[in-house]
Amino acid sequence: MRPYRAALLGLLLLLAAGWVFLIRNGLPGSAQVPVAETATAQPLRVGNLLVTPHLPTLPVNYLLVGSTPIYTGYHTPGIEGFRGLTDTMLVVQIRPSGLIRILSVPRDTMVDLPGQGTQKINSANPFLGPSGMVQAVSELTGLPIRAYLIVNLQALRDFTRAVGGVRVYVPEPMDYTDHAAHLFIHLAPGTQRLSGRQAEAFIRFRHDPLGDIGRVQRTEAFLRAAAGQLLTPAGLSHLPAISAVLAKDTLSDLSPQDFSFVLGAALRHPRLQSFLLPGRYGSAGGISYWISDPASIQAMVDSFFLPRAKEIRTALDAKAAPVALVNVDGPPGTARLALARLRARGFQNAFIAQDLGSQPGQTVVLSDLSRSAAAQVRAALGFGQVEISGQGVLGAAVTVWLGADAAAGLRASKAPAS
Numbered sequence: 001m002r003p004y005r006a007a008l009l010g011l012l013l014l015l016a017a018g019w020v021f022l023i024r025n026g027l028p029g030s031a032q033v034p035v036a037e038t039a040t041a042q043p044l045r046v047g048n049l050l051v052t053p054h055l056p057t058l059p060v061n062y063l064l065v066g067s068t069p070i071y072t073g074y075h076t077p078g079i080e081g082f083r084g085l086t087d088t089m090l091v092v093q094i095r096p097s098g099l100i101r102i103l104s105v106p107r108d109t110m111v112d113l114p115g116q117g118t119q120k121i122n123s124a125n126p127f128l129g130p131s132g133m134v135q136a137v138s139e140l141t142g143l144p145i146r147a148y149l150i151v152n153l154q155a156l157r158d159f160t161r162a163v164g165g166v167r168v169y170v171p172e173p174m175d176y177t178d179h180a181a182h183l184f185i186h187l188a189p190g191t192q193r194l195s196g197r198q199a200e201a202f203i204r205f206r207h208d209p210l211g212d213i214g215r216v217q218r219t220e221a222f223l224r225a226a227a228g229q230l231l232t233p234a235g236l237s238h239l240p241a242i243s244a245v246l247a248k249d250t251l252s253d254l255s256p257q258d259f260s261f262v263l264g265a266a267l268r269h270p271r272l273q274s275f276l277l278p279g280r281y282g283s284a285g286g287i288s289y290w291i292s293d294p295a296s297i298q299a300m301v302d303s304f305f306l307p308r309a310k311e312i313r314t315a316l317d318a319k320a321a322p323v324a325l326v327n328v329d330g331p332p333g334t335a336r337l338a339l340a341r342l343r344a345r346g347f348q349n350a351f352i353a354q355d356l357g358s359q360p361g362q363t364v365v366l367s368d369l370s371r372s373a374a375a376q377v378r379a380a381l382g383f384g385q386v387e388i389s390g391q392g393v394l395g396a397a398v399t400v401w402l403g404a405d406a407a408a409g410l411r412a413s414k415a416p417a418s
Contacts, residue, residue: 053264055096058307060261062254063134063148064090066156067125082150082251083129086122087204088219091143093305094261098268101304103141103275104220104390110282110289111136120289125150130251140292141277142301147254155249156203157196160226162242165193168225171354174205194222220274220391275300275368276390300368304388318376323350323400324393329361330406337410338381338402345380353393363403366392374398383409 066088070081089105107122113136116127121140124133134145160166174187185201194202203219278296282289323342327335335352342350363384367374374386377398383405392399 052260053267054260055098055264055268056094056261057096059093059095059305060146060258061143061305062092062094062258063137063145064088064092064151065125065133065148066151066153068153070126080152080154082152083126084152086125086133086150087153089121089137091137091141091145093143094265098265098271100265100272101275102272103143103277103305105137105140105277106279106290108288108290109140109277109279110284110291111140118284130253141297143305147252147258149250149252149254152249153200156200158249159242160194160196160199163226163229165195166199166222166226166229167191167193168202168222170202174201176205217391273304273368273388274390275304318370318373318398319346319348321349321373321397322395323347323377323398324353324396325350325400325402326353326393327406328401329404330402334402334406334410338400338406341382341410342377342380347377347380353396353399361401361403362405363409364389364401366399366401367397368392369397381409382412 065086067082067086068084070084085107087107089107091103091105093101093103095101105121107120109121111119111121111124113119113124113127114132116123119127121136124136128136130148130150134148137143138145169191170187170189172189174185176185184197185205187198187201187205199222203222205214205218277290277292278300279290279292282291325335325338325342339350339352363381365374365378365381365384365386366389367386368388368390371386371388374388377400378384378386381400384400384403
């Protein structure tokens with residue numbers, strides 16, 4: 001349920017890709033990457049190589065994407081060239097402090113591509129190639145991208161098999177068939193361990209009211225669950241095997257220095273934050289898009305992603321803002337009790353939202369707009385942990401994932417006033 005897990009899995013995938021790079025190519029000279037900071041890090045052995053983990057002196061950004069096959073005929077995928085449409089796009093930032101920030105870019109985001117006009121961002125890779133895709137994402141977000149990692153659909157299946165399946169909550173029946181794309185989705189609701197093909201179906205399903213944003217949220221739910229399995233001594237022991245599996249399923253221009261940065265961050269048990277590209281649903285020419293909000297993107301980048309970024313104390317009145325309540329792990333009726341408590345304390349725009357697959361755990365209060373607003377909601381409830389995250393309910397300034405501790409918290413006779 002904790003939002004940092006999706007971000008950390010992205011970091012682990014970068015780490016696995018770097019491992020593949022080193023095994024394939026080795027390192028020149030002393031097999032140590034250039035030092036990016038003054039530190040006393042000790043070299044680590046990776047196969048027959050020694051690598052010294054370091055953190056960068058300035059924030060570095062990586063583009064992690066998942067690509068679909070290019071079909072050369074009906075039911076016939078072509079040779080893998082990593083030039084398909086991109087289903088998932090994440091900008092992963094490693095900061096000098098070891099803090100990791102992840103920005104999710106919806107695949108339907110409207111952009112202008114050179115020579116192609118108005119398109120969805122997921123078409124940048126087939127139209128322009130990896131370097132053109134990197135440039136398009138950089139122009140959209142205002143963030144320089146240092147390197148990319150493209151992961152194909154087979155990687156998702158192979159990864160899921162390598163970790164023995166991933167246990168997730170399927171919030172509603174999912175049924176969809178596309179013979180041409182070899183996509184057969186038939187998942188019943190409930191908590192279950194997904195196989196490789198089922199994991200692909202869970203992530204690629206789009207036939208719900210939220211469309212592409214629903215896919216983003218299910219992807220994050222899957223990544224949180226997978227990272228929860230990996231973030232254990234037993235889970236981390238699978239990293240070499242995962243790297244071997246991904247060797248044939250990834251394309252990247254990561255350098256040895258990038259691997260040093262990723263490894264340096266991973267070894268520090270970093271604090272992680274995730275964000276969704278600001279925007280709204282819209283349409284143009286009869287085509288639906290996620291229409292980005294440039295002013296909000298700039299504010300988010302200034303506040304969180306620039307080298308000297310510090311969280312802007314957004315002047316947000318939490319009591320007037322939309323607050324979503326999601327019953328993730330509480331007994332029936334928990335969300336209604338929480339709603340009554342918040343409204344009694346002046347949060348008149350609080351509402352109950354559907355759970356789209358959050359993992360069970362303790363209560364978390366999320367916002368990517370204002371930590372102070374999330375703190376106000378937490379104070380009114382009397383329980384929960386505040387997190388900076390863009391994984392909340394679409395349109396809500398603050399989202400509360402009500403966990404197993406919510407029932408006890410709501411039974412308390414008094415909660416602190418906001």
